[in-house]
Amino acid sequence: MNILIIEDESRIAKRILRMTREFFLNTLNQITHLESLQNGIEHIKNNEIDLVLLDLNLNGDNGFDLLKNTVSESFHTIIISAYKEQALMAFEYGVLDFVPKPFNKERLNLAFNRVLNKESLTAKNIKFLAIKKRGEVQLINIENVIYIKGAGMYTELVLSNGNTYLHDKSLEKLEQLLPEEFTRIHKSYLVKITIIKSIKINSGSKYFAELSNEELLPIGRTRYKDLKAKMFN
Template identity: 50%
Template sequence: MRILIIEDEARIARRLVRMTKSYFERQLSLTVCDTLAKGLAHIEQSPVDLLLLDLNLNGENGFAVLEAMVARSFHTIIVSAYTDKAITAFAHGVLDFVPKPFDESRLFQAFGRLNIRNNVAGSPLRYLAVKKGGVIKMIEAEQIRYIKGAGIYSELHLQNGRQELHDKSLDALEQLLPAGDFIRIHRSYIVKLQQAQKLIIEAGGKYAIQLKNGEQLPVGRSRYKQVRQLMI
């Protein structure tokens, strides 16, 4: 696990380091940066699996770079006293928001979300940020028809027929998307339930979902029962 901490208060940074090492034990590569500039430089030069980001760094607005962070392949956990920004942060696709002051159990709870496949129902996620030509573009979750895995990336298929490539994997996006609104139907597909029209049983014991636009997507055998229950 390669973790980057961007935190300008040395005392809090030390607490984060100690607790993070305690949780992940030896399976850890940990870097601490005390400014956004240093943190962004590290991200450009080295792979990251998880970012712990403060929203107020020596007067700099961490929120200004949040959209760019959530567009990346790694997850972001906000650690901040600005609790009024929590809903906005979740809407933009952070994994969790840990309010300051925090204790070990709350931080561990945030780390535990890395191992949870599905997000909770009613998640406030509203956007998925994609990086295109050096520009960050915010895609409304409501506009997504389905998502297709594309190796370590994901293809967002939108209701207007356009496609956008997201740096996060299908597994990572599944952890952010609100359960009940989106469902994993196959190892390579996540579907917005409102776009699903009917289940199809094909010859040879194969299954598919037909979308409202007529497209058909495969349904994995191990996922058929769950999909059927949600579509009843």
């Protein structure tokens, strides 16, 4: 993994570096520590990143300025900050976790386990998905997304008005962030369960979800029972 730490307090940065190295011992490729927001933004532009650990107050600069411009990227972001009142806003912008200062090893490891998808999020408050359009970041309200289709390392967001947008995060990473109303019906589809009108069974035991817009999406055989239980319980 390639990990970037953006933290301006030297003492705290050293603790984060030590704990991060200990946790990702066998999977760590490169770990970089930077103290300023601008240097962090430049590093993200020019390097491949898997995880960003971000403080929100960096010598007076606001970490949200970075977050708003990078939340559409393929990597996960974990906020480490004393500003607990900003946790909700951070989750709304799609961070994986918010670790309040002061923190201990167990709390940071919990966040790291979520990176590896070993621990689920207790609260998924994401309200926006960020996409890049003509070089600019645009926030899409999660309420307008009806389903998400996997497209290799990327995903395609499909909106209620028929518009589609590419997103840099994989389907697996978005599944970690999205609220429970989105359910995995197929290896390539995450769907808002409230827009599924019915389940259709075609010859050969092929299952399809009929959406409220009459569109049909495939249902994986291993996911059929789970989806049926969610819809009718």
